[in-house]
Amino acid sequence: MRKLTIISTLILGMLFLSSCSLGGLRTEMLNRDSDETKANARLEQVIEAIKSKDKDALKSLFSKKALEEAVDFDSSMNDFFDFFQGKVDSWEKPSGPKVSETNDYGHVKKEVSSYYYVNTDKQKYFFLLRDYPVDTDHPDNVGLYLLLVVKSEDEEKIWDGDQKILYDGDQKISHVGIYIPIK
Template sequence: MNKNKLLLFTIITLLTLALSSCSLFYKTYSRDDAKISETRFDEIIEALNNKDSETLKAMFSSNALKEADNIDEDIEYLMDFYKGEIISIESAREGSDSKDGDDREIDLKTLNFVSTDEDEYIVFYIDNLTDTKDPDNVGLDMLQIIKQSDRKTQFDWGGDKTYCKGIYRPPTTETTTD
């Protein structure tokens, strides 16, 4: 009888340890996508409000900066385009985590519906949180700020219609080349 009690106690103890270790692993290594995207949003808006083009530019990954056509002009465009103090924000996000052998990529797409005292905007960005294969991809990949009224024609979650490295500008917005 004592052997059965000892065996039962051992099994219960092992199960408890196994289940609690999964819980500890999850709590330790899970990321808070809401907090990450909220922090990035705050950084973007603060840079725009302060007309701090260097801080905004520094948020982009090295590869996005290399591949963007006119990043400095695009940042100036955004600083002129986005106006007002925030009244309300509604957010949605989509995270993706992929692993191929030892290589791991984590991306976070964030969509914010922003109402300011001057207009209503969509602030969308793709933030590469991790890329073990190419660390130069870590940082903002794409930033798009458009008026909410242009959502149907200019927004597709960074799909074929609107994806670009750096800052999205509507096709009707002119850029100059040096």
């Protein structure tokens, strides 16, 4: 009887540990950590371009598609460097990232939206980065698609559908390139 109990316990333990749903949870946790690490690295790249005032480095972070679709990207980039004041002291992540991924028989597309507060010696800013780190079918989509920047005190306005920045009522509005909705 004791052998039967031990064998039953071992079998149930093996089934529990090899369960697909548990494996999925472990995989999901690892992917979330990886997505967060990559999103933070992308922000660090943006910050390095800001610190060195390197417009070419900032532009290189954007996908080919974003650069093609953006209306006068270079002018928006100049506006960004004029708008962003001070030397970067630190950054913090309030939440996220929000990740959307599709995998249709190996055709993978991933969108990562990440949110940060970037502190300078003069101002605190809110950054929203929309990045496509993977698109196996359309490599021109890989890279930053949107960098939205506002002063931190204006953050709530970007979510307000009446302001028509990210939402028009309940409808999502898509922007591309560097977007500074409130100057």
